[in-house]
Amino acid sequence: MEIIDQTARASYGKLVAILTKSSGRDVALAEDALSEAFLKALSTWPDSGVPSSPEAWLIRTARNAIVDRFRHVQVTQVSIELLLDRLETRPQEYPDQRMALMFVCCHPAISSEIRTPLILQTVLGLRVEQIASAFLVSPSALEKRLVRAKRKIKEAGIPFEIPSASELPERLEDVLQAIYAAYGTSWHERTEALEDEAIFLLRLVSSLLPQEPEGKGLLALMLFCSSRKHARSNEGCFVPLDAQDVNLWNLEFIAEAEKLLSEASSHQRPGRFQLEAAIQSAQVARLYQGVDTRAEILALYRGLVSSSPSVGAWISYGSAVLTFGDPAEAKKIIDSLDQESLLSYQPFWVLKAEISFAFGDQENGREGLMRAIGLTADVSVKKFLSSRLPAPAQG
Amino acid sequence: MQFAIIVYETEQDFKDRLDPSKPHINMSAYVAYSQALSAAGVARGGAGLQLPVTATVVKTKDGKRMVQDGPFSDSKEQLGGFFIIEAASLDEALAWAAKCPAAGAAGVEVRPLLPPPPM
Structure with missing residues (x-):
């Protein structure tokens, strides 16, 4: 039944969270009880009809299963019954426990x-x-x-709780x-x-x-990224950002991402994800609206690599520097990274190859691309990289 | 520990080996993959096999010999080759397996090797 699928999708975690509390922090027991309840729903709802509050019905049924289980193992009943009694059967009255579960x-x-x-x-x-x-x-x-x-x-x-403000x-x-x-x-x-x-x-x-800006920052980042889903591949071949058809971008996602990003920045507590989302926002302005935001993008990347210096951030920074026409600076960036640890890192080889091509060094470019192809799992990316391979040198 | 990454190929995959318009799956992709395994220091061996039609099966039973043309089984996917790699765990072996060109076609099988027999 569709209603059961919907309830499972939207409420599964909420129900597990509520039940975990009443099962003495036992996530596995809560999940077992809930799947019993879902099974019962599948077998009874088609005949008896969907209850007015499906979530409440599932909780009640799962609670009974938990109580049965505890009876079975002869645990002191009193505390559990007390705990269960404190929980209302109407889920909308519970504070949402999914965050605590996460x-x-x-x-x-x-x-x-x-x-x-x-x-x-x-x-x-x-x-x-x-x-x-x-x-x-x-x-x-x-x-x-x-x-x-x-x-x-x-x-x-x-x-089973949301951490205190100092730890949060x-x-x-x-x-x-x-x-x-x-x-x-x-x-x-x-x-x-x-x-x-x-x-x-x-x-x-x-x-x-809602008061935590990094959550919004990450959501904005993902939405920017997902907005380009249909532009990212053409006939099974990967399309890099600067070559994408911007008309294929999902403007609804972009609008929501921009809104989230501005809400997040109003908290005045910048963080890694807000910075990464801001870079994407500046890329949208550059490629969609034709505003020259190259200096802002590079400044944001410098902020990112100084506050959260991951290899991925450095490579993306180097990539932007190269795209904006400064292969010498891009080369300086990758030369400054620990080469040994990057031997099996695909994005490193892609960038290294593109820098070689920018300097007209076909041979090293080809070698770098071959290495990148060997390190790629995504078939569309394999295709794209293969299309960049120059013909082997004659001789 | 060592794992075999075993390549299975369909008839089409065997044809694609020599197709210059499919550089993501043809021999050049396998060269790129082997080089990546070697450069990472995990390659321990392996080989590509010629087409299944070149295979010959030999059996001896009760003193009788039987020799047949063709591969062992006539399933849609045939053994195409294998790589032996050194990996710390199955997870690591699977990460390498996913990068094998055949993973993007018929698929690959990952199996741990038996430890070498005592000398």
Whole structure:
């Protein structure tokens, strides 16, 4: 039934969050109880009709399953009953607990590689196979890691709450990082990125923590990026930013991103994601409105690499410098990076090759591109890079 | 530990090997991939195989020999070659497997190697 799918999609995490509270912080038990409730819904709603509040019905049914389970293991009943009684059966009266659930999944005690899969499973109810494909890991290995992480949440007594104001920015950074990982941190290799899921989660974060500008900054960044989805590939071949047909950009996404970015900057607490979104905003102005924002873009990149100096940021900065016509400066930038650690980093080789071409060095350009092709998983990017290959030197 | 990245190819994939209009999947893509494995220091071996039609199957049973032309199985995807790599974990091996040109076509299979027999 469609209503069950809709409820699952929109409310899964909320329901898991509510139930986790009433199951003594046991995420796995909450999920089991909820899937029992969904199964029951599938078997009874088609006959009995959809209840007036599907969420309330699911919670009640899942709560009963939890109580049954506790009876089964003969845990002291009183505290659980008390806890359950305090929860209303009308979900709209609960404070939304999904944010707390995300903080639990991204607690420093949980290893960083499993945080994103944990959020995707507990907050959105994605299947293990979907998550495993997106992250290129074996489904059975992922399943084991998820079970281990949930056991850790329970045994370590990770508090089910939104961190205090002093801790919040740092802990939120972890949550945002985890959501960004779902989106696909590198635009060159976003083959199976969980784009819609990540945007959904971030909308949730910005609605539940509206006072945190970095949440809005990251959402703006993703929307800018997603606005170019249809322009990014032409007949299965990747199209780089400056060659894109701007008429294929999604203006609704861009408008929302601009609004979020200006809301975020009104807090006067800049951060990495706001900077990256600001760069995208300046790129839109340059390519869509034809405003010369090259100096602003380079200044924003310098701000980004000095405040959050990641390899990805440096390569993007170098790329912008090259695109704006200064190959010597771009070469200086990549020469300043630790070459040894970049040997298997695809964007590094793409930039290195393009710099060689800019200096008329076909041979090194070709070699760099070949290396980049060998390091690319995305077929459309492989095609694009292959199309840039010059004919091999005769002789 | 070592893993085999095993390439399976359809009839079309075998044809594409020599198609200059498909540089993302033809031999040049495999050259790029092998070079990337070597440069990263993970390459341990491997080979590309000639077309399945060049294969010959040999069996001996109860003292009787049987020799047949053609590959072992007649499935749609045939063994096309393999790479042996050194990787710290299956995750790492899968990351390399995804970059193999065949991953973008019929697909590749990743399997851990048995440890070498004691000397």
